[in-house]
Amino acid sequence: MTNSNKTATLIVNGETYELPMYTPTAGPDVIDIRKLYAQAGVFTYDPGFTSTAACDSTITFIDGEKGELLHRGYPIDQLAGKSHYLEVCYLLLYGELPTVDQLEDFEHRVTHHTMVHEQMMNFFRGFRRDAHPMAIITGVIGAMSAFYHDSLDITDEWQREVASIRMIAKMPTIVAMAFKYTVGQPFVYPRNDLDYASNFLRMCFSVPCEEYEVNPILSRAMDRIFTLHADHEQNASTSTVRLASSSGANPFACIAAGVACLWGPAHGGANQACLEMLREIGTVDRIPEFIARAKDRDDPFRLMGFGHRVYKNTDPRATVLKQSADEVLELLGVEDNELLKVAKALEKVALNDPYFIEKKLFPNVDFYSGIILEAMGFPTSMFTPIFALSRTVGWISQWKEMIADPQLKIGRPRQLYHGETNRDYTDIETR
Helix, strand or coil: EEEEEEEEEEECCCCCEEEEEEEECCCCCEECCCCHHHHHHCCCCHHHHHCCCCCCCCCEEECCCCCEEEEEEHHHHHHHHHHHHHHHHHHHCCCCCCCCCHHHHHHHHCCCCCCCCCCCCHHHHHCCCCHHHHHHHHHHHHHHHCHHHHCCCCHHHHHHHHHHHHHHHHHHHHHCCCCCCCHHCCCCCCCCCHHHHHHHHHHHEEECEEEECCCCHHHHHHHHHHHHHCCCCCHHHHHHHHHHHCCCHHHHHHHHHHHHHCCCCCCHHCCCCCCHHHHHHCHHHHHHHHHHHHHHCCCCCCCCCCCCCCCCCCCCCHHHHHHHHHHHHHHHHCCCCCCHHHHHHHHHHHHHHHHHHHHHCCEEEEHHHHHHHHCCCCCCCHHHHHHHHHHHHHHHHHHHHHCCCCCCCCCCCCCCCCCCCCCCCCCHHHC
16 A cells, blocks of 8 residues: 555545545555544444455455456466466465475475364364254354464464464364254264365265275366355455454454354355256256346345456456356256256356346356356255365464554444434333
C-alpha cells in the first residue's frame, strides 16, 4: 500500500475533513477513516463490510469484473493446471514458489505430521453417529489446543510455524475420520508414501478387509478441488479467523471459528445446495420446467451453482475444474447416475441459453466440485468439510500475516444504534 497523494474531502455538519487515500498494487483506492471518529465524532455505516478494507494483505487478489483470482500474483488457472496443492500451500504461506529442495522439505514436514494424537480417537466417539461432520470437525479442531500445547504461543514465530504445519497436515486426517465415524467404519491411519490428495482419498474410502488403490484421475481431481478452494481473499470465514485471532486466541481456536463460519449455507454450503437442487429437478426431462422457473421473477426458485457474487464475468476456478469434472465423469460414467445426467444436461443449457449468457449465469466452481464429489461417492454432508480442508491453508496464511502485522488491533466494529435511550429501572410491583 502506498500513499496516493490523493485525499478525500468529507463535510460533516459544516466542518471539512481531509482524509488520506492509499493506492494498492491492484484494486480500487481506499480512504483512510481511522481518525474520523476522533476528529469528527462520527462512524461510517457499511453492513457486511462490503465497501470496507479491514486489513492490508499481500496474499490473494480478486478482480470480479475480469474474472481473475491471483495467489501472490499467480493466476489460479496456472496454479491449478501446472502446480499441485502443497506447492500452492507453500506459496500462500511464504510468498514465493519453492525451489526443489524447499518443496521437498515442506512436503516432508507436512507428510510426517498427518497423524493425530491417539487420544483424539476418544474425542470423536463422544459425538452421536448421526452428527453432521462439520459439527465434529469444528469440535475436534477446537480441541487440538488441548493436545498440542507446544504450538499455542502466538508471539513465538517458531510455534506459529509448527501450528501451521500441523493444521495443514492433520486436517485431511480429521475430515476423513469424521467421515468414517458418520458411516460407521473404522478410522484409517495416514500413509507417508502417498501424496496429499491420494492419502485423503484412501483414508476416506479404504477398509481394513481389502486393498485400496487410488485412481490418479480421482487424485488429480481432488488435488484441484483443494487448490481451487485454498484461499479467496477476505471472505466471511477468513474475516472470522482474522477477527478471532485479533484477540490473541490460539491458532486452533481461530481455525475452528473459521470452520464454524464456513458451515453457513450462504458460504461453504453452496456446492451442497447445488446437489440438492439437482435432486429436486430429479430427471433430465424436468430441466425445461426448472429453467422456466429460474427465468420467472415471481418464482422464488433459483439455480444454485450458477453465477457468482464476486465474479461478474466468469469464475476462473470453474474453467479449470470443468476439465476435471469431464475426466471424472468419463472415468466413472454417468449412465447409471440420474443426478449426474441432470448435471451434464443443465450445464449444456446454461452454456448455450441466451438468457444465461446475458445474465452471466455461468456454471461456477461449486457446480463442478459438487458433481465431482458426488461422482466420487462423497455424501453431500461431506462437501463443506472438504471445502474447510482446502481452505485451511488460506486461513492460516491470513492468520500468520495478521499476527505479524505491526498495525494489529483487536477487531471492534461499531454500530448504528436504534434502541431505547437511558431509562430508569422500575420495581416489578409497579410495572
